[in-house]
């Protein structure tokens with residue numbers, strides 16, 4: 267059996283919800299492993315999302331569709347080992363919940379039991395509202411995700427801003443209401459115009475978490491490698507590099523390689539002696 271993880275001190279669902287009422291913005295970041303989770307948790311981030319974006323940034327795939335439930339459980343558990351107080355959300359991977367309520371309840375249950383997260387996230391609008399309600403009914407907190415939904419990449423024909431036309435904006439607003447009414451405790455708004463994100467945020471009672479959806483959401487989430495300047499495959503307009511770790515890692519590796527080649531590392535200071 268794996269080491270029990272203490273959940274004491276974690277930011278709970280009611281406290282998460284209370285932030286919308288008090289007007290305190292929610293900070294959220296993705297993480298996929300122990301070391302990053304510990305660093306982010308110690309820095310004071312409110313919430314960590316173990317996103318299926320790991321399919322791209324960890325596994326190097328071109329989209330998130332190939333990520334399995336077992337892989338999500340593994341990464342959720344790694345993060346839970348490192349985070350002591352942040353609110354942890356595990357992404358439900360593609361086809362672990364869409365086919366039936368039973369699939370959804372079982373998959374969500376596994377993420378909570380084995381992955382040690384506090385809630386799960388599902389992509390979809392009105393069409394998955396009953397599935398969301400079924401998972402909430404068994405006591406599992408659900409975060410929704412509408413707008414640009416990466417698991418719908420084939421249908422969208424790429425990662426494009428959603429809801430620019432009136433009809434599409436109305437659909438996203440209805441989707442948001444349907445997911446909130448189904449009992450979700452929070453909702454990710456990805457890749458929609460800032461005006462629509464503001465309207466949704468003002469309309470629903472649960473906190474909205476924006477990514478590429480402007481400043482009016484109740485909180486923000488970014489993929490950690492984007493924020494840290496480590497993912498160079500492409501940089502969407504909304505991404506801000508708060509650090510330049512890609513460059514720092516490159517420079518450190520260059521120094522290491524040079525010192526190994528010239529024999530200056532390891533020196534005596536970095537070696538053990540008999541006595």
Ligand code: KIV
Nearest residue numbers: 296317318319454477
């Ligand atoms: O998988 C992920 O990291 C996400 C965020 C981008 C919201 O869903």
